[in-house]
Amino acid sequence: MYLLYLTLLASVRGFGQTHATSDSTYVAAVYEHRVILNPTPHISLSRLDALQHMRQNLAVYEEQAALAAKQGAQIMVFPEDGIHGFNFTRSSISAYLENVPDPQEVMWNPCTEPGRFNHTEIQQQLSCMARHHNLYVVANMADVQPCPLKTDPTSSCPADGRWQFNTNVVFRSDGLLVARYHKYNLYFENAFDKPPQPEIVTFDTPFAGRFGLITCFDILFYEPTINLLEMGVRQLVFPTAWMNQLPLLDIIQFQRAFSLGADVTLLAANIRSDSLIMTGSGIYTPLAATYHHAQSQDPEEGRLLVARIPVLGTVADLGYSHLDGCPAPLPSSSTFTSTMMYDPFRFALFNHTQGEVKVCDGDLCCRLKFERFQGNDELYALGAFAGTHTINGRYAVQVCAVVRCAGSEPTSCGQIVEEAETKFDFVLEGEFKTRHVYPSVLVSRYVLEQPKRVEKSDGRVTMTHSNMAGGLVTACLYGRVYHLDDQ
Secondary structure (H helix, E strand, O other), rough: OOOOOOOOOOOOOOOOOOOOOOOOOOEEEEEOOOOOOOOOOOOOOOOOHHHHHHHHHHHHHHHHHHHHHOOOOOOEOOOOOOOOOOOOOOOOOOHHEEOOOOOOOOOOOOOOOOOOOOOHHHHHHHHHHHHHOOEEEEEEEEEEEEOOOOOOOOOOOOOOOOOEEEEEEEEOOOOEEEEOOOOOOOOOOOOOOOOOOOOOOOEOOOOOOEEOOOOOHHHHHHHHHHHHHHOOOOOOEEEOOOOEEEEOOOOHHHHHHHHHHHOOOOEOEOOOOOOOOEEEEEEOOOOOEEOOOOOOOOOOEEEEEEEEEOOOOOOOOOOOOOOOOOOOOOOOOOOOOEEOOOOHHHHHOOOOOEEEEEEEEOOEEEEEEEEEEEEOOEEEEEEEEEEOOOOOOOEEEEEEEEEEEOOOOHHOOOOOOOOOOOOEEEEEEEEEOOOOEEEEEEEEEEEEOOOOOEEEEEEEEEEEEEEOOOOEEEEEEEEEEEEEEEE
């Protein structure tokens, strides 16, 4: 676990009306789970065999919930796909499905009322886990619903006549089912359906007020994530099964960037799978973060994180006061195009000990003022990209990023780099067409550093950092231009 300092925002629909005061704290836990997989997920199982498989993962959950409760945890978050695994077909996942009632319509405690609904063994075990350990438990499971949904009777049904959803469930500390969220932005999930409409789901707690629910790929999109923020939600729960991708979307890098840029608390639980490049979980708040990112030499095992964090108060101002970082116009530096994250970035090299550099891509101009320390043989570049990312998802971005190049040639800029020795004092600035800009500083061997200042004024976002503890891998201002996603 590492400790750092940040800034954040989050609230929507839920049970209860209890709201904690802004000067209180609570203890949160997230568990990065090495999921026990079905070795033949494309072959259908009996319900009994599916339950036997899922209970292996739930036995680990039970152990970790007990450990978290001993450390005072009040809410426990488990990852996406952590109970059943992945790579199922629509038919082969059938035995893993349970019907999760809508807690807005049905008040049900599976632990104390196990016979009320048939084939709900997983919900019963999660409910009893919450009840026995006096925890709010957030888990991800596979849900089946009759089609059409009551909320959208005009929607067309899948051919098999049912909806199958990637679903987050929340159980209160007494075992009551209090929230159900169906993932809206699927990522190559053949076993599941996209809900007809985005669901904006929250739940209330007596210790920290209101939390919002999102899952994995949702964090990159307006619906439901920005919907939640615009409603004033200041705490997001984030089960995920995220495949890391440097230089810009390693999960702790983006979790941290989103928490800072959106001004929210983020409770993020990921899967641990070396073969799928999955690791990275954390508890991110406006003031500090506790996180874990496995290294290549680490044993492939789960990791429990527990931290006491503040309850966020009133909704913060999403804007920042202006910082004069790179106020003077700069001529564009000599640039070249290289691919980063499948996108054609415009890059400008800089290899002096100090100076200023500018690069533009269309209307986006990025500026860097820097002083360099150590590692003078490492090549760095300032990159800019404004456009629509189209590989493994479609979304519009504007990105300013300082990256360490993988080699000595310009064509290596934008490739994966995990380690660096060069340290900088710098001011990175971009002129964006969106107010949704997420800043991050990632240094050698997956360590996050807190920018000294992040400020915003009239589309200009400025990130200042100095006295780096590690060599710079990436410094990034990652802007999401949500309104251009469909263009």
